[in-house]
Structure formats: C-alpha cells, structure tokens
Amino acid sequence: MIDLRMLALAGAAWAGAGLGRWLGWWVVLAVGVAVVGLWALRRRMGSTAARTAFGALLVVAAVGTVTVLRVDQVGHGPVAALAADGAAVRVVGTVRSDPREVSGRYGDLVVTRLELRAVTGRGASYATAAPVLVIGDADWLDVPLGSRVEAAGRLGRADDDDLAGVLSARGPPEVVAEPDLWWRGAAAVRGSIRDAVAHRPADQRALVPALVDGDDAGLDDGLADDFRITGLTHLLAVSGTNLTLVVGFLLVLARWAGLRGRALLVVGALGIVGFVLLARTEPSVLRAAVMGTVALLAMGADGRRRGARALGVAVVVLLLVQPGLAVQPGFALSVLATAGIVLLAPGWRDAMMRWLPRWVAEAIAVPSAAQLACTPVVAGLSGQVSLVAVAANLAAALAVGPATVLGLGAGLVGLVVPVAGRLLGTLAAWCVAWIIAVATRGAALPTAALDWGSGALALGVLSVLVVVIALAGPFVLRHPVTGVGCCLLLALVVVVRPPSPGWPPPGWVLVACDVGQGDALVLNAGPGAAVVVDSGPEPAAADRCLDRLGVDTVPLVVLTHFHADHVDGLSGVVDGRTVGAVETTTLRDPPGGVREVESVAGSAGLTPAPTPYGATRRVGAVTLQALWPPPGAPTTGPGDGSTANEASVVLLAEVGGIRILLTGDIEPEGQEALARSLPGLQVDVLKVPHHGSRYQDEPWLLSLGARVALVSVGADNDYGHPADATLEPLEDAGTRVLRTDLEGDLAVVSDDGELATVTR
Structure with a gap:
C-alpha cells in the first residue's frame, strides 16, 4: 500500500504557497491559531489522521510564512520602490541566466536575469538581494553566466511577482568579476557540445544541446511547435528525464568499475551537482533535478512506496526554498508527471504484464501515466489535448537515452580531443534526427491534437475524464482485447480527420483566422487553394486554420511587414x-523578422520578393492590387514599431464579387496618404488596421463605406487592442464589426453576390 501522508503534506505546502501569495499574513495568522489550538489538544490526537492534519497545518503555516517573506522582500524592498518610480539607477549584480536574444515588437533585444547586490538611485545607495530582469542590446550577449557586472539603466515595474523590477539597460555592462571556476567549466562543456554538432543540419545542432542541457538557442519555432503538439516539449527543456538518464548512466559506469554502497551514492550526488551546474541553477533546473532524483528512487527496490514519500518530501522542500514555484506551470507539470509515474504506472504495467512482456508493459505504462496526469494542465495552457503524445514518446524513447549520453560524451571528450567529440556529436545528431522525424510526422497527422478549450467548464470535464481513465486503466488494460481495441480506436481517431460541421461555410471568400494577437487572413483562390496574407505569431495556429479550411495549395503568401505577430507563423x-x-x-525591418522569413522561405525553396506596387493580378479566383507602400519607399529602418507598421503592404482584393481591403498595421499617416491618392475608394470588407488600435485616421476608415469590419486581435492582450474609440464610429456608421478574440475564426461569405458572415 502507498503511504499518502507525505503527498498530503505536499498538497498542504502547495496550498500554503498559494494562500501566502494571495492572502498574505492573514492566512499565516489563521493557520497559526489553528496549529496552536491543535497543539493544546495534542493528548487527544491519537489517530494517524489527526497527526497528519496537524502536520499539514504546520506545513501550510511554514510555507505560507516563507512565501509572504519572499513576496515582501521582492515586492516592497528598495529595488521595487525605485521600479515603481521609474528611477534611473546604477546597479551591481550577478548574472543568473544566460543572456538570450529575443525578437521584440520593435526589434531584437537581449534578456537576462540579475541578482542585484547593490543599487544606486534617487540620490541613495542600497545593499540588497533582489532579482531583476534586464532588457538590453547586443552588448549583453557576451556576458557569461555567474559574472558580476555593473550597469546603468531605468527600472520599471515587473509583471512577475518573483522579480523586483525590470531594468532597461543603457549601454554595455561592465564586468567587475569573472565567473567562478565551476561556472567556467560548465560553460566550456556547453560550448564543446555545441561545437561537436556544429557541422550537422540546423535542427540537429539545435536539438542536441537542448536535449543534453536545455540549451535551446537557435531552435526553429516551427519545430518547437511540432514538439508541443506531440507532447515532446519536455525534451527541449531541462527535465527530470535528463537527470535520470545522465546520472543513471554514471551509476552504470560506476558499477562496471566495481563501486558499491556509499561510493555509488557519492557518484550519484556528484552527478546531480554536475548536472545542475551544466544546465544552470535556475529554479526550473533545481526542480528538474529534484524530480529526477525522485524518479531514480522510484526505479529502485520498493520504488512505488519510496517514490511517493520522496515526491512528497521534494515538493515540501522545494516550496520552502523557492515558494514562487507554486505558480509556475513547469513545476505543476513536473510534479504531476512524476506522480503519474509513481502512482499510476505500476498498476497499469502489472495489468498489461498478463499478456505482454514486462519491459514492453513498462515502456507503455510510464509515458502513458505521465501524459495522462499532465493532461488538464497542458490543456489549460494550450487549449489542446494531444492524441499522439503517448505514441510519440514511445517512438522517441528509442533515441532519447543514446542521444543524451552521446551528446554529453561529445561535450566532455571534445574538450580533450575535438575530433573524437565531433564523432560522438555526429552519432548524437543521428539519434535526434529520429526524434525530429517523430515530432514532425506526428504533428502532421490529421488529428494530432484536439482543440479542447481552456475554460473552467472544459477543464473540469477533462479532469473528470482523466480521473475516470486513471481508475479504469488497470481493468481495461488487463485483457488484450480491450487494451488493443483502445489503441486501435485512438489510432483511427488520429489518422482520420473528423469533419467540421458547417466549416468552412459554402461560398466563403475570406477568413480571418483566430491566431491570437496577430494577423492571418485567407482568401479563397479555388478548391483547396488560398492566398494567405500574414501568418500570425504561431505556426500551429496558422496551420490549424488552413487545415480547417481544407487548404493544401498556397499559390501566394503576402507578409504585410516583418513584425513577429505577422510572420512567425509562416512555417505553419x-x-x-x-x-x-x-x-x-x-x-526590411526589423532584422529578426526578416531573418525568420528568409529562413522559413528558404527551407521551402522560395526567395521572398517585394510585392509589386499598383499591378493588378489574378491568382486563382482572387484579384489583387497592392496600394501601399508607394515606389521609392525606404528599404531600411531604425527597428522601431511605427516605421515597420507604416510600411505595411495594403492590398485591395476581390473574390466572388466582394471587394476587400487588407491594411496590415498601417499608421494614420499612411492612411491619410492613401485617402489623398485614392479618393472615393469603396470596399465591402475592411480589415481594421493594427488590430483596432486607437491610432487611426477615422475619416478615412468611415469613407470606405465597408459593410463588414474584421478585427484580428488576441484576447486579453497588453496593447489595449481593439480600442472603443476605433470600433464605435464604425458601428455607428452601420458597419458590422467582428473580432477574433470574441468570435474565433471569422468568415466572409458571398451568397450569389450577397455579403454574409459566419463565425466559428
């Protein structure tokens, strides 16, 4: 029997962290009173349940107290006060994460985390210990992890409760102390791993470091999305699986060398410490290391009971040390996956062992249990349920172990003998080529993922289904007929695309895809064909929209400008x-968007070209004319948002007798220029510029006489889109306004020349 008391204490720790974060000292006070009351009644607390309840309250109080102190330290210290004032500061701090280049809305940025040791601002200096996020320029890319730096900039508020502020850095940082020896050693191994696979194709040379130490820099967004759809995302980040494979391999070597008993424990402990240094001592890495250790315990003798206890202890200890983990999705996924392996997998394995060899039953039970336990949280984050995750994990598992061990070996050996390191790196790359094939082929299946939704009702129903499957699993899997039958039914659902009743609607001419905060518009060019204007911010969302429309041929893609919310979904x-x-x-601005488009287009054998101005063209059933930008427009820019927006391609399209104006993110100045150059322009459908931003030339928008206005916008976005000041005049003029954030995919339909709309 499994002793659930430590798991109950883990739940209490989680509750204490959440209550402490949201209710503050009140919850600590209330629980403290309850603990004192129970202590006064301790002589009457003879039952195990009563003692467990007392322990749970004690844990709630302890973790709640730590959480309140942490929130108070971060949110009410001198750094937070300076951030609230938007103060210009000079700081000294230690770099706690690898600087990473990201594509911002207005150009490329570098982000990293600093643990501040001193800050000077508003005429005062403070010694402190507060974490901040740094946003800087390319000068920050070469700053090594663990180094102490001095920098200047302006502090601002942080959305994350675990950050005291956000430092917008001015100028390059000054390194005042180099990293310690162990950080330099870990950096050398990480660099050696990258060098060992530098000669391999781009996806392989990005995935090997991601698999070994979580270094996913350079990983293609489209490939990352395929990994998410197939439930393989855990391979792209540091997870307990990484530690289990690395430390397990070290223990095998130690046994082969004749070590036993406490010597093996020392090897295991050194392996865990080395793994943490290699993968970085960020909270996610510490969490993964602890969960990997729990998995190692669960693999030993009496693993189910020991694993459950170890999991409970791990959660309590982690939340006492890092209470912020309680609200991180990665922590929840790690705990749930480990719990599934510890609590569900043994029963499922034993049931299948009635008709399967043990190793086969275990290979199926472990990923199935882990995936099932994580399903509600994954659905809450993505709105999807992967139907191929178990099969994909089973297929990928053949190569994960060899790829991880060979990749680590390549990094270590490459420090001494680079040629041998490259040889091992090549073998590791061959292994990850199989994993990439599993992810891409699995994601391409018709029903690889099921759109489920992330609302309370949808997640509640899904959670009930998960519990039912967990309880029924041993009974269903006990017999080969029901076990194989369930697998065949799932395979049939995945391979055969289910119909979407009523979608696409007959006679559709334009669909504005619901891709979140971005644009992706589809013009019907004929059966199975479409002209796509912009691709949204995520490949999967664009891909799903085109799949729903039955589009398999795209004679033309027009990207209005190079901002991420218009081009990052191109691979989809x-x-x-x-x-x-x-x-x-x-x-050609911002540069990050230009590189993304050229990379994706190049992989498809295409070379992006400027849209010809003024020419009227027919592409299938679509007639197109580019109205903007005019000849002689600039080809380079400063990297800011407005300049790129102003250069948006504006298209006048006609499909099925419906005139459509697609405006990208063109700014008011460009709208005014269009009004002067094309007086009297009239259209049936208007794609409202810039997601309904309040910055519009209202007279021009109203002069178009559009009967329907489409707003492509993400729910709860941070930009205030769409603005009531933009939409209300259109509605007052009799224009029907539809929004993707409220109504999903928006279709414009031509019914014998009459205009209609349908939403999904």
Missing part, C-alpha cells in the same frame, strides 16, 4: 503544403 503555412511564392513589404 508552408509545412505540408505547396507554396508558389512569398512576397513582402519593401522595408
């Missing part, structure tokens, strides 16, 4: 489809 458009051409605006 080109993957698995025949694409004829990719056209863009003339302004």
